[in-house]
Amino acid sequence: MYVYGSMAIQRIFRTIPLLATVAAIGAAAGLLYAELTGGRSLLAGMIYGAVIAVTVLTVERGLVFRSAQQRMRQWPTFIYVPAMEVISVVLALIGFAIGGAISWTAGLVTGSLIEATVPTLQALIYSLLIAAVLVSFTRMRDLLGHEVFKSLLLGRYHKPVEERRIFLFLDVVGSTAFARRYGDLRAQNYLAAVFAAIAEPVRQHGGAIDDYIGDMAMITWPEPQGIEQGRCIACVFAILSTFEANRTAWLTRFGQVPEFHAALHGGNIVTAEIGIDRHKISYFGDVVNTTARIEALCRPLGASVLVSAELLARIPALPTGIRAFPKGEHLLKGLDHAIGIVSLKPNPATDRRSVLPPVREAEPALVPD
Structure with a gap:
């Protein structure tokens, strides 16, 4: 459990x-x-x-x-x-x-x-x-980020390193419509508040926010840490639980509660430190692109959280209260073989708040000016 x-x-x-x-x-x-x-x-x-x-x-x-x-x-x-x-x-x-x-x-x-x-x-x-x-x-x-900071200090990725990693792509749904309605400045404030709010659940589950690309956050784990106790999956639902628990504050400040399309996938990648004036840890390989394409399936499949069957098979057990629903095999762009896709949802027979990490009641700090 x-x-x-x-x-x-x-x-x-x-x-x-x-x-x-x-x-x-x-x-x-x-x-x-x-x-x-x-x-x-x-x-x-x-x-x-x-x-x-x-x-x-x-x-x-x-x-x-x-x-x-x-x-x-x-x-x-x-x-x-x-x-x-x-x-x-x-x-x-x-x-x-x-x-x-x-x-x-x-x-x-x-x-x-x-x-x-x-x-x-x-x-x-x-x-x-x-x-x-x-x-x-x-x-x-x-x-x-803790992992990137430590790696830069130790020079771990000064030379490219092959390793196994898990990636979570978390895309904020409706941000474009929000920008059209309220303007780019207010939309940026909204996204800044959203990304600030996900930081604690990510830290809580041992992940690292590697990058922000528009309205999408890329979160990563070394595979052993990510699959242990299903941390990478639990992280997604902890984030969703956090926003739900602070529903009133989000409605008051922005008129809506953030929603996401999330995708999880993992495998072999090459990690390297790049840049001269500005150093950055970058990841190379099909895994990153595949994760992005799995996230793009959320809308056509009518799912909020998708995970590759390949990654799910390596996780010993789902976190309590989370159920898996197979969505068949899909041939994604850039791959020469189809991969299985699985939708993850809270068990409707279970009170989600009883099986996900406890969160504080609504705090105005989660939706700053």
Whole structure:
């Protein structure tokens, strides 16, 4: 059975590796500061640095005060930026106080508790600089995607690599009609809100949003991760469940709830890093084109979610509450053989919300201005 915990708990577990990395970087920065200034023991410097870094990233990642942070992102830039600067100072002070309390209790620093928990101006400025570097690091990681960011850092795809991957093409239905009705600017706001809303379910299921092509998002998994517990399939229905749970907010903001045509397929591809001024991880092979052509079958087959029978056969079991309906074999352009196509739907006899990942009630942040 496919088992889900609460989204908050899952978010924390997914963030643990990042927080551990950030804590290590913060500890190294604290060690360097203690070495340069000689004001505190090296171990105390590491504790200060690690705690400040984790405190800043805990809030920046939305592990606490998530709803408030999402609402703040809707503020005008000239208000949001100064507000975040003030919050960064407050977080650095809180982190310093916690690190100081730990160090003072452990006997690693001398003097009073106040002296241990209140930073000097020099220490505060240094803390803010390190926090800014760490936040920039994590936001660059988000911009490129965790897997792509890691691969670029390690040079994994500096030379082309053959591997097996799963692709999900997620096409927003009706975006062209929306643009005709409301104009291109409002349509772009709509698509930006839609793509922002799918990010969390994708992360939750271990996928990476590789690219946006017009009104379509391309999501990918290394095959072992994607087929484990049917993650790639569960991701699609988690996205649909998220939009359904926030129906009122979408109707209020945009007058409609997003709908999709989705296609899943996987197989052998060649992955390579391309570009000079702007690096990018690109995929080469029939699998990507085939996924796009499977998505194009959604409308003529009257289906919202299609998967190739080839991929479905490699998934040990469907997530609970999802049923498969064969749609026959189809000869797709570019292929010399027909492939089986299967439609996926929630079991009508089951309450979809009971078998899909739990989602929060409607939040205005999912449909930002």
